[in-house]
Amino acid sequence: MPENSFLPSITLRSMTGAARDLDSALQLSRAAGWAYRLEDWRVARAVGQGILAEADGQVIASAICWPYGESLATCGSIIVAPAMQGRGLGRALMARLLELTGDRAVLLNATAEGMGLYQSFGFEAVGTVHQHTAQTSARHTEGAADPQVRSARADDLQVVLQMDRRAFGADRNQMIEEIVLIGAVAVIERAGRPQAYAICRPFGLGQVIGPVVAAGIEDAKALIRHFLRVNAGQILRIDIPGDSGLGPWLTGQGLPEVGGVTTMIRGQRPATSGPDRIFALASQSFG
Template identity: 30%
Template structure:
């Protein structure tokens, strides 16, 4: 039997570590999500996890992860509450704790329709939407013609500094601690270049039975399409990705290739009117949990 509300309100909130990976995956599974252990591992290593332990030793009551990019931005993700403690205020309490920890820091998150009302009450505002897509890439619709001289190839160690420079320019804050983990985290990493200049990069990483496309950064939609085509050619798994709803050309092209929309989330921010950087070149995040 779940503990009383008074006792629940008194349970301490603690920092999570990589040792909590399986408990976090169990919590995901408890709420009907995929376990996503590979993603949890990245988030707990690159970010800061917060959680409440079940006093009965049944794992975590609630958890979330914050990926900080310095004073300019932090992303909140993987906000979960165990089914047996749902609708008892524990998720709100965890969020209020996180807001206190990051007081004064602009925050962003992606909200499901169920979670959005809570976030609005906590001061978050919707600034856009994102489409979750999934499907086996068919290669039925070729990529649009990219700017003359554009080529796509596997990334090498020598590309890392150029990738970091482009990522900071497009994302608007320094994500070195996250992007430098990409070569080990992803199964494939590609770069696009034109006349010796890096114009985009993208990766696919394993998540359950799919390969997730993310991040996907490119100078234009055609270059983004060529990066996705190159990555799709390197896997026999279905693709999954999250694309900003404003990128209609990429969304239409993905759907024509069998990668269809299955869910919409709201992009929300707090203490800032919008996200930094250049959204026109930011086609898909590494994961919505990390902003």
């Protein structure tokens, strides 16, 4: 392919779920200083389409896209081994990802290192995402549990998926159904129907809270408080959009901001509908 013709010994191929591919991807994320576990790579690949670059039988770069229906996809896990950076490999991976996403609008959360690359493919900055992470304290177990928050039941899933679709603007059912298998789902029910939901699952160094979808910030806080309580003493992470309004409150809860990325889009993001909003991402990759 023309993008990497000046790197003749490098081939791009699909990433499979085989242990060898997942292990290689894990080595890449470790070298980039990312706290992914093998299980995080397994889930990310299982619900998306991954690409690996190989040279002399060694995996030297990765990238994954997650198509959500026909109108939107996200991209992430774009990593080039440090010794191979600056030779056009990131550009070749991105070109291949955009072949896979086709006519869809593409959303991604860019590190400072990646921004120039994405801009050159027509991505524009549209927002920010702030990572809040900490080892939480036992104080979150003090006081009574919030009676309006309960664990989701199997028969809540369809309502949760509908809520997510309205808030995100695209169908993330396959991804949500996968993370529900490894995480806990909480809902706020009013008038006999879930009105807000959140998922908390193992990820990276501990647990991640997200997505959090609600019509109002107080419901979002109640769901987050629930998982702070259930997981008190563990390392917790939450990635919030810059306009969520949750940043100072999370810091007050003992979860300070530890880093951020820039949300970029290429194309027109499908419209959201109804009052529900995304207060926390499923992950920086999944959106």
